[in-house]
Amino acid sequence: MAPIATTAPDIATDTIQAVKAAISAPKPTSTSSHPLDPLSAEEIKAAVSLIQTHVEDIDPEAKIWFKHVTLHEPPKAELVKYLLATRDGSTTAALPREAAALISRTTSAGVKFYEYITSLTSSSVISCEVVADLDHAPLDADEMVAAEEALLNDPEFAKVVEKLRLPEGAVVVADSWPYGCDTVDEVPRLIPMMTYYRTSSDLDSNHYATPLPLIPVMNPATMKLHSVEYTPIYGGESTETIESLWAKEENFPWEKHEAHEYKHELQASIRGGLEPLEVVQKNGPSFKVDGHKVSWQKWELVVGFNYREGLTLHDVRYDGRDVFHRLSISDMTVPYGDPRTPYHRKQAFDLGDVGAGVCANQLDLGCDCLGSIHYFSADMVTSKGDVKRMNNVVCLHEQDEGIGWKHTNFRTGNASVTRSRVLVLQMIITVANYEYIFAWKLDQAANIHLETRATGILSTVAILPGEISPYGTIVNPGVLAPNHQHIFSVRMDPAIGALGEGNTVIQEDSVPMAYDPKNTPKNNPWGVGYTVEKTPMELSGFADAAPHKNRVFKIVNPNRTNPISGRNIGYKLVPQPSQLMLSHPESVGFARAEFADHHIWVTKYKDGELFSGGQYTNQSSGNARGIKSWVARQDNVANDDLVLWHTFGLTHNTRVEDFPVMPCETHTISLKPVDFFTASPAIDVPPSTQAFNKSTLVNGSCGSCR
Template sequence: MVQGQRSSEHHPLDPLTGEEIDGAVSILTGEKAIGEESRYIKIELSEPSKEALAAYENENQEPERKARIVIRDSSDRKTVEAIVSLTEDSVDSWNHMEGVQPSLTIEEFVACEETVKSNEEWRDALRERGVEDPGLGMVDPWAAGYEFIPEDVDRSKRLAHGLTYLRSSGEDGDEGYSRPVTGLHTFVDLDRMDVVKVVDYGPPDDNSPFPPEEMAYREDDVEFRDDVTAYNVDQPGGPSWEVNGRKLEWQGWHMRVGWTQREGLVLHNIGYEDEGEVRSIIDRASCAEMSVPYGDPEVNDRFKGVMDIGEYNIGRLAKSLSNGCDCLGEMHYWDAAMNTVNGEVNILENAICLHEEDNGTLWERSDWRTDSSEVRRRRRLVVSFVAAVGNYDYIFNWYFYQDASIEVEVRLTGINSVSAVGADEDPSGYKELVAPQLAGPIHQHFFNFRLDMNIDDGPNSLYRVENQPVPSGPEGLDPMGEVDEETLNPGGNAYYADREKITSEGEAKDLIDPLNGRYWQIVNAQETNRLNRPTSYRLMPSGNVKAPMKSDSSVMKRSGFIKYHLWATPFRESERFPAGDYPNQHPGGAGLPEWTEADRNLEEEDIVLWYTLGMNHVTRPEDWPILPAQVYSFKLQPTNFFEESPAIDVPPQHAIRNQDVPDHESG
């Protein structure tokens, strides 16, 4: 294992280094007056345009290196967006973004909790519940949303909605999530760090305001099972990948590994090497937004509906991955250079993990006539990161396979968001008991993945493919009959894969239909394989869920992208996030719902697919006190992209085991 470091190879899509973040701040402060109360919300690469990248690749023209800086001026309650040219040492633009709130920061989380805990009205509310030491309270700042902000609170202010939990002691490691102070809500002005309103609906049970049990899941709290033996992953010859800076190559795959504070892991220039040529598949891929709406109508839970990427910057909430826990075997790590609210460099070590996994059988063929058998093991490359968002932990895995397919997977774990209920209350339906007097509200998680497709360098078109049954004809079934113009299905068995070309954004809005085998195919009609079929990749949905919220609900207004599983748009540089650039405290309507009103053309275009992956969570006691990972995914598979199976040349295990072990340094 070797710590990943930036090599001498430079590429315009590489994230900003710590030195570049320092340089951007220095340039900005040299030209602009940055107030003492201003906060640097994010400093990240302003990615070059596709035209600039084409000039770089084809003509070796280096594009300007630029940083995008978002600042919150707390004293004037203004949000500013600046573009700084690191190449020219100058500020290219400085724009006041009228009426928007940038995403919340970690530092604001900490200051918000301290502000609430020093508020006497909040402390009195704890004392009224029998808490002798209010200092044991802990406060999680939630994004305030829009419609659930109290009417007498100015919505133009930068707000957080504080939820309170009670720790049992002041010891390190003591968590309070098993003891929610249900009924107590605190609204904080983050610009002034003042409590603007405390709302107390009272506990659900006056005689027993807190659930009676504490949570225990840490290593020192649990007696382990003793029948688990060691499982070690050994690669004596080292890993099969090649890494040069941010460039990654593995088993035909080529890509660049990027990072933003908002999205976390970003993959650029995903392609596959075929007969010496790297063929393009995806220009840019990331999880661009999340929505986590709760379905309980009760006053203490119905407001819950956060967008963890746009409102919180999930990259800023990423964790440093540890050897042997989050990944096994040979590993390579990339650090993430980010910033603090003071504009200082913050390096998150081991933010992205790279490793290989055995994944069962790739293909097998046994012939009883010749008594022969061929078996190949399937190996996959894993590029991943993990974000801890309050009580939840999200694991994002991008899997690349030896058959040239891609699987995008999210694993949800951590701790459920819970509420206290009365000792005799049965909340089933909207909530489910996970422990005595402790219930988890029904909720959903939606992840919108932005896939800037580019099959064989485009242009591309989009098709919907699904099973279509065939009418049996006017005379009904005739199993031995002939197929003719009137009777296309004499035996009643016929169906076919119906391919419908999608010509506009309005037609592209779609839901999954597993009963009819629906999938979507992105096609390059100008490139064909030896069978004269256009090259393509298909997006294959797996488990998913429909959003049941009313169309005029706050959730659907603000997270409109969850209405459909698939959206498609023609590429525009400015259209990056499905709920808009600034979803925090936004009333709604921005992003995909707004863009697609134009119903733009999708034929022979540079097409972006937006896939919404959803899961439904009806909680259960087995989800407490720790949530076993809930796993959801979708796949991209080549279709007529190759002349034959790209997995045909994967060697059998005995050939790999018999290889001489070379001198090797991983990474």
């Protein structure tokens, strides 16, 4: 990275006054403020104004395109000081509010991207750095719409489409996709467009069921067609395209393909027999919300939200004790396994290439969750610098998760049973065809779970009807759904037991003892003994899951001991041992996904190191500015301020059953206390009784219902 610093110019006095007035305006959703509150609409407007003034002073002719304006979180040192000072409920001086922004300036010389940091407290531009040409800014919603419109109005593209001889009334649809790189020095920034058509006049008709065998590529700097790529239309190794067919047979037609709708109104029939199941919370929810602060069943936390990670969790505490400082989904990559050009470039990084916050669904009451729902909304910037309100981007609600714990005394027949109530913070993102549902779940046993659900519509490509392929599954006649991986990277910044104290990550394996049937009884003469092998991580580095060794990773606070067990207090991560990156280590795709070749990474905390694939993933070429460069520092991470990262996901070999919309594929990772408490933290959950739960007997006897 070669950022070029520019000097912040003076800002006109009237602008400063406007900004200050905006900041002091009442915030619509918050009743109390916190340093990690997302930027309010007024704060976004203030930052936009500061940036606009700054650009006008430098180059009045430049056209500004806003990519994002987001909270620049305070340095951890200051934040920790603030949090500790407010632990007992006392107030302390508010931390300065800052906004980070990415914009482009278009002039006659072309397009340049700039990173800004502005102070909303002092109404000033703190820094402005130009983005290197090899760093490609993410896509944004306005750009995707503009690219499609420009493509569909392009006469050269129209000529290509005409040769396909699509059915009467067919409408071409083009989804912007992030672009993989072929080499490490690829410019300019480009947008490949995945193309489809629909014949239905219903705008929600499923165009993914009828893909076209071509990928036009747009140049977003000019919004002109850069090139048209033709895709293989046979299965197997053949790379023959419709263009090469055209060379043999003029205007070889793209066959009429079959519609396959998902929208309920367009389906032939909907199943019956499903009776209502309502979650009724007659006294309302058990949680309390104060601005972005949430408390529930001994848990306290702060809810964050930004354009890139979407939902983040901060200052997570249980029963007044620190557990995690910050939890977030840091990055993800979706590499496709079809090796044929141009498919080899299909590798999305949905968070870095577009942004989970940008793509967040505005959730609907009664559709996305049951029971009593609290929603968090967010304000985002548009490309023009306006504020766009996104309603209900995060839902907060409770769920019943079955029995929490139970024991029956077989002598008396008396059962002690509790149910597990769970607090859910959920975000759903739509990235063109595909959906991800991310839910953080906190339970009464002090466990933290991250549930990921993959759903939505498979990325489909065109294939001649009757063909099959080793690289995917035919999910509709003439439609290949290529196999691919989803690899997530989760960032966990711990504060085990006490914010500000050092933590250590320990790898623990369960290993058989040496067997010696001739040996003395104190060894393992019967061959049944096993022990736990502990390997503390001393320097920043990586490790891998090993379920055959029951491997877990514990984050302990080596400064605090559990009075019952005599061991350090801790939390464990049971890593998901999913398949890692299948791309070859020398490939560009592998280099781009810095987090994707090991399950576990441990780094020393450093401000700003949030995104394990690096700040710029779109069309990235593997310049090693993500987690690999951070672990390479070989920092001390023993009894230190460390960050634990977990890479997990799924290799998704497509099924016919995944079309037209994939049933959720659900995975969960869990953080669980180990010797953190002096007994089960859930032991004092009230009993599960009929008086409380009011179940209904369909048949049978009622037992000893209380």
